[in-house]
Amino acid sequence: xxxxxxxxxxxxxxVLNVDVKDVMGKTRTRDLVEARVIYANIARMFTYHTLTDIxxxxxxxxxxxxxxxxxxxxxxxxxxxxxxxxxxxxAVVVPRKKIQESKIRCxxxxxxxxxxxxxxxxxxxLQENEKLKSIIKKYNALNVLQESFTQGL
Numbered sequence: 544x545x546x547x548x549x550x551x552x553x554x555x556x557x558v559l560n561v562d563v564k565d566v567m568g569k570t571r572t573r574d575l576v577e578a579r580v581i582y583a584n585i586a587r588m589f590t591y592h593t594l595t596d597i598x599x600x601x602x603x604x605x606x607x608x609x610x611x612x613x614x615x616x617x618x619x620x621x622x623x624x625x626x627x628x629x630x631x632x633x634a635v636v637v638p639r640k641k642i643q644e645s646k647i648r649c650x651x652x653x654x655x656x657x658x659x660x661x662x663x664x665x666x667x668x669l670q671e672n673e674k675l676k677s678i679i680k681k682y683n684a685l686n687v688l689q690e691s692f693t694q695g696l
Contacts (some may be wrong), residue, residue: 548600555582558632567602583611
């Protein structure tokens with residue numbers, strides 16, 4: 544399971560005050576179904592994971608996630624309590640995702656600067672290579688002169 548998806552699941556369960564094992568189980572009480580629907584909705588909106596990955600996190604298949612999307616659309620039209628629950632869950636999950644994105648940006652910056660450093664080292668190595676090539680040409684020219692001088696004697 545992906546850390547992002549399990550983190551979203553834990554956050555949703557914490558906000559809705561349900562147990563993660565119950566959400567991953569087969570019980571179909573309203574609070575657990577709503578937790579699954581909210582988890583699936585948030586995971587679809589804020590990650591790039593496939594339906595199968597999202598479903599595997601809670602022990603369901605991709606078709607269940609599609610069904611949860613339809614259920615979310617129906618509930619969000621008419622159920623005010625559901626709307627509040629989804630707002631509360633997003634308020635917890637989205638800021639945490641932004642924190643993770645800042646960590647990723649920091650990592651990208653580190654990779655960028657490491658790349659710049661290696662690029663500078665490569666330029667230095669190429670310049671050194673050119674110097675060595677010119678020295679080799681001079682050495683080969685001296686060898687030719689020495690051979691011709693030796694043959695002339």
